[in-house]
Amino acid sequence: MPYMEEQAAPMDFTKYFSVETVNRQRSALKVLRPYFEIPGMVSFGTGIPHPSTFPVNAMTISIPFAEKSVFIPGYNSLEPESLLPLAPYTAPSKAEPLIPDLADALSYSATYGAKHLLVWLKESIKRIHAPKYDDWEVCLTAGNTDGTDAVLRTLCNRGDTMLVEEFAYPGLLSPAATQGINCVGVPMDTDGVKADALDELMENWDEATQGRTPKLILMVPTCSNPCGMTMSEQRKRDVYRVAQKWDLLIVEDDPYCFLQIRPNGADSPIIPTFISLDTDGRVIRIDSFSKIVAPGSRLGYISAHKVLAEKLMNSRESATQCPSGFSVAAISAVLRAWGGHEGFEQKYIPYISDIYAKRCLNMISLLERYAPASTIEIPKGSGGMFLWVRLKIESHPDVNKRSADEIEQSVFQTMIEDRVLCVPSVYFKAPSKTVLTREEAARNSYLRISFALPPPEEMEEGAKRMGKSLRKEWQVEA
Numbered sequence: 001m002p003y004m005e006e007q008a009a010p011m012d013f014t015k016y017f018s019v020e021t022v023n024r025q026r027s028a029l030k031v032l033r034p035y036f037e038i039p040g041m042v043s044f045g046t047g048i049p050h051p052s053t054f055p056v057n058a059m060t061i062s063i064p065f066a067e068k069s070v071f072i073p074g075y076n077s078l079e080p081e082s083l084l085p086l087a088p089y090t091a092p093s094k095a096e097p098l099i100p101d102l103a104d105a106l107s108y109s110a111t112y113g114a115k116h117l118l119v120w121l122k123e124s125i126k127r128i129h130a131p132k133y134d135d136w137e138v139c140l141t142a143g144n145t146d147g148t149d150a151v152l153r154t155l156c157n158r159g160d161t162m163l164v165e166e167f168a169y170p171g172l173l174s175p176a177a178t179q180g181i182n183c184v185g186v187p188m189d190t191d192g193v194k195a196d197a198l199d200e201l202m203e204n205w206d207e208a209t210q211g212r213t214p215k216l217i218l219m220v221p222t223c224s225n226p227c228g229m230t231m232s233e234q235r236k237r238d239v240y241r242v243a244q245k246w247d248l249l250i251v252e253d254d255p256y257c258f259l260q261i262r263p264n265g266a267d268s269p270i271i272p273t274f275i276s277l278d279t280d281g282r283v284i285r286i287d288s289f290s291k292i293v294a295p296g297s298r299l300g301y302i303s304a305h306k307v308l309a310e311k312l313m314n315s316r317e318s319a320t321q322c323p324s325g326f327s328v329a330a331i332s333a334v335l336r337a338w339g340g341h342e343g344f345e346q347k348y349i350p351y352i353s354d355i356y357a358k359r360c361l362n363m364i365s366l367l368e369r370y371a372p373a374s375t376i377e378i379p380k381g382s383g384g385m386f387l388w389v390r391l392k393i394e395s396h397p398d399v400n401k402r403s404a405d406e407i408e409q410s411v412f413q414t415m416i417e418d419r420v421l422c423v424p425s426v427y428f429k430a431p432s433k434t435v436l437t438r439e440e441a442a443r444n445s446y447l448r449i450s451f452a453l454p455p456p457e458e459m460e461e462g463a464k465r466m467g468k469s470l471r472k473e474w475q476v477e478a
């Protein structure tokens, strides 16, 4: 035994690691981090909202033990004087049961979450999505990452198969892979997952060569990450019918639902969601406050059949236990301040979606102005935070010499040299059974452009730089 003072040999911790730790895959996007830090880089890389969109820009908290209240500054609000007038406490009305009460919120809540907020959210789901069956329930989560984790842990075993979009959110692909869940991408078009492709995939599923038959499909149907597209009601109906045929559960990860473009504001209805079409109780809907309040709020909610909701929440008992009470109290207060359901639906949601709609349309017009039409195909855009721009690899000078992936990588590198960062589609590609021909691969290569964060001048500079890189790559004259 070495004496304590002797230099012990470094411990080998690896023998303590669980299978999950050994298999843990970090998000593929983490390798892009060093590029974000290059000075002068215009980043269209991350889907982070601009802090000016956070609806809370200062707080004071009262701390009796310190005999003072402490001011917590926020965006453009560095002085306590910038605090807005205090509203007197009013008892909640029956229709708006929100009770932002710290005595309650700062205690352990029942796992389903603070009752008053749940009642409000359930009413909100009813008003906005109107599920067509009775036995559904709402429960709080710590955001959609937590909600998705609950779904994966509740419904999937190691070796199970989960269907996902052909290009999927890496924050889903990596934890699924860590848990030994085989994700399989379903082919998409500009309207999202193709119902006929889903049907064909299920029809031809062969457990001997492809593993266990899938029992669920997860999609991001509104302003999707990465593809920025929003599935039409008809496409949702078609996919739902195929899900019924093969008895698949549908997981609707929908954090961008309220950021969709609505040309007439509150008068433009939101596109019906999967849960609003669901008659069987096969849809698990996952909502988040991350994109409409702030990512750091770490609050979200799941709506699902009550049998599923109970199991999903039981999985949180040993994970988050319950969401942060500070967040529950603050968000309840924010929802009340917005004017409850009416204020949320008629004023706040149209306001926030308009911010993203303008950014989206501005990005499109900048690309139309600065990027040669022979190099990229610009989508219509549906709001949210992303544009999914197709690279016209079929007209790239090296199309017959290099693979589509190699050309995509080269375009990415040229853009980095020109100090503009977009994310190539390879980072989002889900494992797939589909083998593309060379011609098909040349037409299936994209860049994800996030227009959520850069200020307008930087957006224009970034678009100019993209135009420069694309001209170099495609050898197009200025």
Ligand SMILES: Cc1ncc(COP(=O)(O)O)c(C=O)c1O
Pocket (backbone or CB within 6 Å): 047, 142, 143, 144, 145, 146, 169, 171, 220, 225, 253, 255, 288, 289, 290, 295, 300
């Ligand atoms: C499709 C998708 N799902 C889930 C998340 C994570 O959301 P949350 O912050 O609520 O965990 C994101 C965030 O970027 C996302 O794009």
